[in-house]
Amino acid sequence: MLIEQLINGLTLGSIYVVVALGYTLVFGVLNIVNMGHGEIFMFGAFMGVIVTNSLGLPLYVAFLVAIIVTGILGYFLERFALRPLRGKEGVSHLAPLISTIGVSIFLENAAHHFFGAGNQPFRTSFSELNITIGSTTVYYVQILIFVIAILLMFGLTFWLSKTKAGKALRASAENLAVASLLGVNTKRVITQTVIIASAMGGIAGILVGIAFNSVNPQMGLSFGLKGLAIIILGGLGNVRGAMAGGLILGLSETFLVAYGNSGYRDAIAFIAIIVILIVRPQGLFGTSTSKSKG
Amino acid sequence: MLSELINPYYLQVATFILLNIILGVSIYITLGTGQLSLGHAGFMSIGAYTSAILTLNYNVPLVIGIIIAAVFTGFIGVLIGFPALRLQGVYLAIATLGFGEVIRVLFINWEGLTNGAIGIRGIPHLGREILSFSESLGFSPGMIGLKNNQFVSLAVFLVLLIISIGVIWFFIRQSNSRIGRAFASIKMDEEASEAMGINITYYKILAFGQGALLAGFAGALYAHLTAYISPSDFGYHRAVEILIFAIFGGSEVIWGPIFGAIFLSTMPEFLRVISEYRFMIYGALLVLMMAFRPQGLIDTNVVNWIKRPRLKKKEGKHGTGNKKDK
Amino acid sequence: MVLEIKKISKNFGGIQALTDVSFSIEQGEVLGLIGPNGAGKTTMFNMITAMFPPSSGEIGFLGQSLSGLKPHEITKRGICRTFQNIRLFSELTVRENVMVGNHCRLTTGVLQSVFRTKYQKQEEENVLRNSDEILEIVGLSEFGQTIAKNLSYGQQRRLEIARALASRPQLLLLDEPAAGMNEKETNDLFDLIKKIQALNITILLIEHDMPLVMRICSRIVVLNFGKKIAEGTPSSIQNNKEVIEAYLGVEEEDELA
Ligand SMILES: Nc1ncnc2c1ncn2[C@@H]1O[C@H](COP(=O)(O)OP(=O)(O)OP(=O)(O)O)[C@@H](O)[C@H]1O
Ligand SMILES: [Mg+2]
Numbered sequence: 001m002l003i004e005q006l007i008n009g010l011t012l013g014s015i016y017v018v019v020a021l022g023y024t025l026v027f028g029v030l031n032i033v034n035m036g037h038g039e040i041f042m043f044g045a046f047m048g049v050i051v052t053n054s055l056g057l058p059l060y061v062a063f064l065v066a067i068i069v070t071g072i073l074g075y076f077l078e079r080f081a082l083r084p085l086r087g088k089e090g091v092s093h094l095a096p097l098i099s100t101i102g103v104s105i106f107l108e109n110a111a112h113h114f115f116g117a118g119n120q121p122f123r124t125s126f127s128e129l130n131i132t133i134g135s136t137t138v139y140y141v142q143i144l145i146f147v148i149a150i151l152l153m154f155g156l157t158f159w160l161s162k163t164k165a166g167k168a169l170r171a172s173a174e175n176l177a178v179a180s181l182l183g184v185n186t187k188r189v190i191t192q193t194v195i196i197a198s199a200m201g202g203i204a205g206i207l208v209g210i211a212f213n214s215v216n217p218q219m220g221l222s223f224g225l226k227g228l229a230i231i232i233l234g235g236l237g238n239v240r241g242a243m244a245g246g247l248i249l250g251l252s253e254t255f256l257v258a259y260g261n262s263g264y265r266d267a268i269a270f271i272a273i274i275v276i277l278i279v280r281p282q283g284l285f286g287t288s289t290s291k292s293k294g
Numbered sequence: 295m296l297s298e299l300i301n302p303y304y305l306q307v308a309t310f311i312l313l314n315i316i317l318g319v320s321i322y323i324t325l326g327t328g329q330l331s332l333g334h335a336g337f338m339s340i341g342a343y344t345s346a347i348l349t350l351n352y353n354v355p356l357v358i359g360i361i362i363a364a365v366f367t368g369f370i371g372v373l374i375g376f377p378a379l380r381l382q383g384v385y386l387a388i389a390t391l392g393f394g395e396v397i398r399v400l401f402i403n404w405e406g407l408t409n410g411a412i413g414i415r416g417i418p419h420l421g422r423e424i425l426s427f428s429e430s431l432g433f434s435p436g437m438i439g440l441k442n443n444q445f446v447s448l449a450v451f452l453v454l455l456i457i458s459i460g461v462i463w464f465f466i467r468q469s470n471s472r473i474g475r476a477f478a479s480i481k482m483d484e485e486a487s488e489a490m491g492i493n494i495t496y497y498k499i500l501a502f503g504q505g506a507l508l509a510g511f512a513g514a515l516y517a518h519l520t521a522y523i524s525p526s527d528f529g530y531h532r533a534v535e536i537l538i539f540a541i542f543g544g545s546e547v548i549w550g551p552i553f554g555a556i557f558l559s560t561m562p563e564f565l566r567v568i569s570e571y572r573f574m575i576y577g578a579l580l581v582l583m584m585a586f587r588p589q590g591l592i593d594t595n596v597v598n599w600i601k602r603p604r605l606k607k608k609e610g611k612h613g614t615g616n617k618k619d620k
Numbered sequence: 621m622v623l624e625i626k627k628i629s630k631n632f633g634g635i636q637a638l639t640d641v642s643f644s645i646e647q648g649e650v651l652g653l654i655g656p657n658g659a660g661k662t663t664m665f666n667m668i669t670a671m672f673p674p675s676s677g678e679i680g681f682l683g684q685s686l687s688g689l690k691p692h693e694i695t696k697r698g699i700c701r702t703f704q705n706i707r708l709f710s711e712l713t714v715r716e717n718v719m720v721g722n723h724c725r726l727t728t729g730v731l732q733s734v735f736r737t738k739y740q741k742q743e744e745e746n747v748l749r750n751s752d753e754i755l756e757i758v759g760l761s762e763f764g765q766t767i768a769k770n771l772s773y774g775q776q777r778r779l780e781i782a783r784a785l786a787s788r789p790q791l792l793l794l795d796e797p798a799a800g801m802n803e804k805e806t807n808d809l810f811d812l813i814k815k816i817q818a819l820n821i822t823i824l825l826i827e828h829d830m831p832l833v834m835r836i837c838s839r840i841v842v843l844n845f846g847k848k849i850a851e852g853t854p855s856s857i858q859n860n861k862e863v864i865e866a867y868l869g870v871e872e873e874d875e876l877a
Pocket of ligand 2: 662663704
């Protein structure tokens with residue numbers, strides 16, 4: 001029982017990590033919280049349902065379609081909601097937040113119109129397959145989710161630290177102006193970052209769809225909020241913090257459901273946000289930074 | 295004669311526009327110190343549930359219920375405002391969004407008190423209370439040639455009109471004062487304001503608390519206008535809707551959110567398409583406004599331009615919300 | 621003694637911006653605080669006005685310690701500053717900027733403001749009058765209704781001073797008020813500082829314009845790499861070898877760059 005819950009918690013946590021990484025990447029480079037990320041993620045989940053259930057195609061095609069569609073959505077988000085605000089005189093720091101809120105509400109309602117408001121099941125051919133070791137049951141789906149999440153985390157870390165594009169991205173995350181002086185094409189890096197973050201959201205969407213066997217237009221908001229909670233937990237823009245934060249949230253939710261009141265499961269994330277913000281605003285793993293004055 | 299002029303449906307629409315104006319002003323107050331709150335739907339729901347439960351379960355008179363609800367919500371706002379203060383804009387927005395969701399989850403799960411997701415029915419209706427009150431004074435709508443439902447909607451509309459005018463008056467006066475100047479300077483540059491001797495902690499909490507109080511007040515009114523509330527009335531959509539009144543109309547002067555609330559609540563009445571795609575349009579509007587007119591449609595220049603003709607009459611009202619001088 | 625700086629140090633995550641700096645300011649004087657770029661002058665202002673806490677050391681004002689006070693409390697005690705990179709409330713009018721500066725000397729609260737009590741009206745009248753007087757002093761009278769961001773650069777610098785004056789400081793901190801000014805504007809600034817001094821306000825002045833500093837300051841403190849390297853009368857500073865080296869060193873680098 002305990003081990004099963006642990007596995008469930010890790011599975012859930014690793015999905016949360018993938019959701020949160022999307023926020024982290026964009027925040028790291030642009031210093032912007034992309035409020036539209038949750039809804040892009042939700043579109044990814046719907047792509048999964050459409051490709052596998054409606055069209056009857058295999059799961060890997062679903063992943064491909066989700067990556068492409070969410071990547072395009074990410075491009076549009078950057079092009080229309082972020083780029084016009086960049087470098088403009090006197091733009092409040094709230095402006096990108098508000099315009100991405102606009103994207104989120106737009107996409108959510110677009111999903112209502114396209115896909116309907118209700119829940120759609122997300123069944124895969126191996127949904128019920130599992131192995132039992134002793135008294136512990138592990139579903140293949142869980143293994144799949146876990147493996148993909150781990151691959152994404154390592155892939156991202158590798159890409160950031162070893163590839164040229166990743167290094168340009170990290171330079172930009174340090175300081176956009178300096179990076180641009182050093183000859184980094186910041187416009188391209190930014191677009192790339194948002195697209196990659198969105199595509200990761202798309203993958204996460206499918207993973208969530210499979211794990212919960214349910215997809216609906218409102219999931220963008222609830223999972224998006226959890227993603228936000230995680231990056232606050234882990235420190236904004238901190239990749240490792242996002243990983244730890246995601247696992248912590250996944251585990252605590254699972255244990256609350258198993259041993260407590262499941263109705264309040266969705267509240268954990270937000271209570272965590274508020275507590276963290278009061279006690280340690282820089283996040284569990286962030287370091288405090290000083291602003292410049294004078 | 296009078297009875298032919300009064301159409302209960304139009305009055306109802308107008309009443310809800312007035313309610314939206316109050317909500318628009320509530321977010322404007324908070325934005326006026328540079329704080330973005332996505333928790334106003336949450337505050338609204340606290341006000342609505344407080345007043346509904348007090349009047350239904352504890353037989354508190356409606357007016358008292360509404361007042362307690364507003365004050366209580368303002369108090370919660372101050373509690374939330376304190377930690378939120380330490381946060382830059384982005385964190386505040388997320389924290390308040392989270393707060394709104396926690397409140398919603400709480401109201402869904404606290405079934406003993408709130409009846410859960412089903413919501414609360416049979417909340418004392420403002421119009422009917424007014425009717426029975428006037429009947430107890432020996433007045434009946436027939437005496438001025440009105441049907442009961444006409445009288446009810448007219449009375450409710452008038453009450454809301456008076457309340458809205460009072461609210462607007464209050465905040466115009468406030469913004470034309472030391473308080474308003476402090477709010478405006480904090481919005482423009484917090485650190486410089488602090489260095490100029492403004493206690494930014496106090497003023498940011500004041501603004502946040504006032505915004506919450508007003509949202510709670512509007513929520514309480516909402517409960518007694520519709521007689522039915524459920525947690526889904528106060529979700530993310532509502533928070534964004536309140537926000538867009540100020541973003542579309544403008545958050546520099548109080549006329550901005552008022553205009554935003556009137557315009558955005560009227561349009562769907564004229565065009566069904568708008569009503570169907572309302573939130574997609576809202577979303578697109580938010581993006582467009584940020585790109586092309588981040589201060590909203592009505593800003594200081596527009597107000598000055600409108601007021602130009604009677605330029606020299608008044609001198610010396612100095613503040614920020616409403617520049618009628620110069 | 622108006623202000624006493626006692627062994628102030630400030631470390632920004634590895635950067636030692638100030639090291640054990642001590643000096644004091646006498647009533648009514650204009651004290652110059654000079655030094656090459658990055659010497660720590662602005663940081664010293666940030667310490668005095670509590671924008672950041674010092675890493676160590678203490679600051680005394682009129683015999684009382686300023687430790688633990690918030691910036692707005694310091695302003696209320698009678699210290700106000702201008703900013704090197706102008707930070708006016710750019711969308712407010714010139715007059716409103718000055719009125720905001722007056723904030724900490726006013727007391728009306730929300731209800732008084734909304735119901736316009738007699739006291740509040742009186743107070744608002746006083747604010748208007750005060751602001752106009754201060755605008756007169758800095759020579760911006762005719763711009764009262766102009767939006768601050770539409771002023772010229774030199775005018776904005778003077779409005780910064782006016783806004784600070786409105787808080788009725790006993791000690792005024794000026795951070796490079798002459799930066800970006802032409803010769804005539806600098807001369808006007810000289811007169812303005814003299815006028816302020818005549819109002820019995822003590823001044824701590826950061827400035828790179830050496831002729832101005834030499835002309836107006838009674839004493840000068842020199843910082844270099846966060847340390848005080850000299851203190852004395854303008855003529856003694858002009859002839860101080862270490863000071864000349866500090867500045868020459870910088871000039872050489874400038875020429876190479
Ligand atoms: N908020 C901060 N965070 C980190 N480092 C800072 C901060 N403020 C100042 N510094 C550093 O402290 C040092 C001193 O800076 P300061 O602004 O006090 O110099 P200054 O003497 O005012 O120079 P200038 O003449 O160019 O205005 C510099 O190396 C600067 O980079
Ligand atoms: Mg400086």
